[in-house]
């Protein structure tokens with residue numbers, strides 16, 4: 276039996292280096308005749324956001340690729356039979372010895388920073404907070420646009436920033452070899468974010484969409500214990516400093532220097548492409 280022993284809350288930013296398109300899905304009503312609207316948070320002025328599930332799904336798939344695992348496709352793989360699949364241990368999955376192993380890292384929905392929201396409001400774009408890009412499919416042989424292939428794709432402009440949050444749950448248990456340690460959780464989370472910084476988020480990555488810079492800038496940690504039938508939650512500064520130091524070592528702490536320079540030289544706002 277495992278027991279929750281620590282919670283580590285990380286906060287950071289996602290900076291869009293290029294326009295981002297995370298689709299609202301086909302079941303949604305088309306907005307303004309757009310073929311591809313972005314997903315919006317209805318209870319937050321309809322602002323575009325990054326669903327935690329999109330972030331987690333992308334990071335998990337990058338990790339699976341890097342480790343050469345295919346968790347959905349290889350359920351009968353011995354690593355899933357004996358519970359040794361590292362990816363399922365961290366991101367949750369079907370491990371044979373634990374019918375439903377919950378994810379140890381929880382990604383919250385990421386909303387625009389107040390500053391980005393304000394900048395985009397000033398821009399007076401056709402649809403709130405976004406730009407619309409008309410795209411044609413290019414015929415590979417003639418090099419010309421194929422007729423009838425013009426599509427209107429909505430995206431969140433480059434330069435926009437989102438606040439994001441990850442909660443890491445560390446469990447401890449004796450005789451539980453399938454439980455990832457705090458270090459393993461941190462390693463895999465960092466590997467995932469580093470891979471994402473070299474990949475893309477959302478759709479149309481092959482056309483240059485969704486390049487991001489992701490970093491952390493705030494950490495909180497708690498130790499959870501239970502004694503005499505009571506749960507005790509205590510702030511844990513030692514764990515907090517440890518995580519901050521490790522994230523710094525991996526270059527994932529604080530705004531990247533190239534973005535600081537970028538910000539100071541271009542104060543006119545986001546730059547729709």
Ligand SMILES: [Zn+2]
Nearest residue numbers: 346360362363
């Ligand atoms: Zn797996």
